[in-house]
Amino acid sequence: MRGQAGLWKESDALLKANLIKSHSPYYLMSQLGSNAKKQGRTADALDWYSQAFAKSEGPATRLQWGSSYLSALVDMAPQDSKRIEQTASQLITEAANQQGAFYERSARSLQRVGQKLAAWNGKGEHKDVIQRLRQQITPVCAKLPAEGGQKAVCEGVIKA
Numbered sequence: 038m039r040g041q042a043g044l045w046k047e048s049d050a051l052l053k054a055n056l057i058k059s060h061s062p063y064y065l066m067s068q069l070g071s072n073a074k075k076q077g078r079t080a081d082a083l084d085w086y087s088q089a090f091a092k093s094e095g096p097a098t099r100l101q102w103g104s105s106y107l108s109a110l111v112d113m114a115p116q117d118s119k120r121i122e123q124t125a126s127q128l129i130t131e132a133a134n135q136q137g138a139f140y141e142r143s144a145r146s147l148q149r150v151g152q153k154l155a156a157w158n159g160k161g162e163h164k165d166v167i168q169r170l171r172q173q174i175t176p177v178c179a180k181l182p183a184e185g186g187q188k189a190v191c192e193g194v195i196k197a
Contacts, residue, residue, distance in 0.1 A: 045082075048072055051088040063089040063102055063159035070109065079113045086110075096135045097143045103128045104153075111157045122166045125154060126173060129195075133177040139194075150196040171195045 049072055052065045059065055068084030086109040093102035096112060107124045128150055132138035139147065158167050178191035 045072055045076055061094075062099075063093045066092065067102070067105065074109070074113065083109060083113060096131070096138070097146070099131055099139065100128060100143045100146040102134075104130070104149045107150055108153050111153045115157060118163060118166055121154075121157065121163075122170065125150060125166075125195075127169050129170065129174050131179065137187075139181065139190040140185070144187070144190045147194050148190065151196065155196055167195060 047068060052069050052072075056062045056065055066085050066089035070082045070089060073079075073085060087105045088100045090099070090106040093099050102184075103124065107121065107128065110121050110124060114120065121192035128147070132147060133144070135143065137143060154167060154170070157163060174191065174195050178188055181188040181191055183189075
C-alpha cells in the first residue's frame with residue numbers, strides 16, 4: 038500500500054522490519070523486489086527476487102518462486118544468459134526430484150518458465166541455452182507415465 042502511494046522508503050522499511058518475524062519472508066522479499074523494480078533499481082530488485090527464491094520452502098512453493106525469479110531475470114536482465122540458464126537448470130533439477138512437479142500448481146509454474154524462456158529466445162539468439170535445457174529436461178520427461186498428462190506438460194516446458 039505504501040509503495041502504491043509513492044512512499045517507497047516507508048514501504049521498504051516496514052517490509053524489512055517484518056522479515057525476521059515472518060514465517061514466510063519470501064513474500065516480503067518479493068514485495069521488496071517489486072518496489073525496487075518499480076523504482077528502476079534493477080540490481081536491488083533482482084537481489085530481492087533471488088533471496089525470495091532462496092528462502093522459499095516446500096516443493097511447489099520453490100517452483101513458484103523460482104519461476105518468479107526467472108521471470109524477473111528475463112524481464113530486467115535478458116543479457117544475463119548465464120544466470121537465466123542457471124536458474125532454469127536449477128528449476129528443472131528441483132522438478133526432477135519432485136513427485137507431481139508437472140501437475141497443477143507446479144505445472145503452471147514450470148509452464149510459465151517455458152513461456153518466458155521461449156519469449157526470451159524469440160529470435161533464436163539463445164538457442165544454445167535452450168538446447169542445453171532441453172537436453173536436461175528430456176530424461177526427466179522420459180521417466181514420467183504417459184497417462185495423467187504430466188509427461189505432455191513436461192515435454193512442453195522447454196521447446197527447442
